[in-house]
Amino acid sequence: MAKGWFVIHTYSGYEEKVRVSLENKRISMGMENKIFQIVSPQVDEVEVKDKKKTIKHKKIYPGYLLIEMDMDTKTWHLIKSTPGITGFVGPGKRPMPLSFADVENILKKKEKTTAQTVMRVKFEKNETVRIKEGPFANFTGLVEEVSPSRGKVKVLVTIFGRSTPVELEFSQVQKL
Numbered sequence: 001m002a003k004g005w006f007v008i009h010t011y012s013g014y015e016e017k018v019r020v021s022l023e024n025k026r027i028s029m030g031m032e033n034k035i036f037q038i039v040s041p042q043v044d045e046v047e048v049k050d051k052k053k054t055i056k057h058k059k060i061y062p063g064y065l066l067i068e069m070d071m072d073t074k075t076w077h078l079i080k081s082t083p084g085i086t087g088f089v090g091p092g093k094r095p096m097p098l099s100f101a102d103v104e105n106i107l108k109k110k111e112k113t114t115a116q117t118v119m120r121v122k123f124e125k126n127e128t129v130r131i132k133e134g135p136f137a138n139f140t141g142l143v144e145e146v147s148p149s150r151g152k153v154k155v156l157v158t159i160f161g162r163s164t165p166v167e168l169e170f171s172q173v174q175k176l
Contacts, residue, residue, distance in 0.1 A: 003036070004097025005068050007089035008079060012063045015040045018084040019065055025078055034075050037068040041106055060109060064089070071095070123153050129173040131155065136166055140176065 010018045019038050026035045041060040046053055069075050079085060088095030123129065127143045136157055144165060145154040151170050156163045 003068065003070050005066055005100075005103040006071065006095050006097055008065045008067055009086045009089050010063055010065060010084050011086065014084040015059060015063065015065055018082060021082055021084065022065075022067070022079070025082065029078065031075065031078065034072070035067065035069040035078075037066075039066040039068075039107070041066065041109070060106075066098075066103065066106065071097070123170070123173075123175070128176045129153075129155060130176055131157070131166075131168065131173055133172050134168065136168075141166070 008018075019040050022035070022038050026032060026038075042057045043060060045056050045058050047056055067079070080087065090096040123143050123146045125143055125146065128140060129143055131137055131139045131141070139157045139159075141155040141157040143153055144156050147153070152167055153170060153173060154165050154167050155173060157166050158164075
């Protein structure tokens with residue numbers, strides 16, 4: 001069979017252990033010419049908690065690994081006999097390789113999301129925050145709306161005695 005990308009299902013939370021185990025088996029069994037890449041697509045997220053930034057690695061597809069390999073009896077057995085792997089994803093008993101376009105989309109998604117590191121901050125409605133930068137720097141206000149997918153928060157700021165909604169990036173505000 002020809003070289004292709006396949007999806008492997010693992011126990012949730014064991015993706016990295018399985019990936020390392022497969023890498024070690026690949027090298028110890030001299031199968032570098034049959035198993036080429038083992039990828040656990042993930043992105044880095046910056047989470048701000050108690051005014052401290054931490055970087056978390058978040059899996060794009062929890063419970064799955066991508067593997068580029070030549071599918072034959074030896075490689076199939078190596079994968080199936082690795083602890084933590086429940087099997088290949090696909091119809092029937094023989095796994096089907098992913099299309100080149102699908103693999104490209106998955107890897108591009110990983111690169112695209114990694115390039116624009118996602119900022120995760122836990123803001124809540126009616127919480128008091130201080131604006132750190134921009135034209136409203138040092139103003140305080142109440143959180144009216146949180147948009148985690150966009151990384152933005154809408155804050156009601158009192159200007160000249162009137163509440164004015166201001167949309168800001170998570171990085172521009174901090175909890176009080």
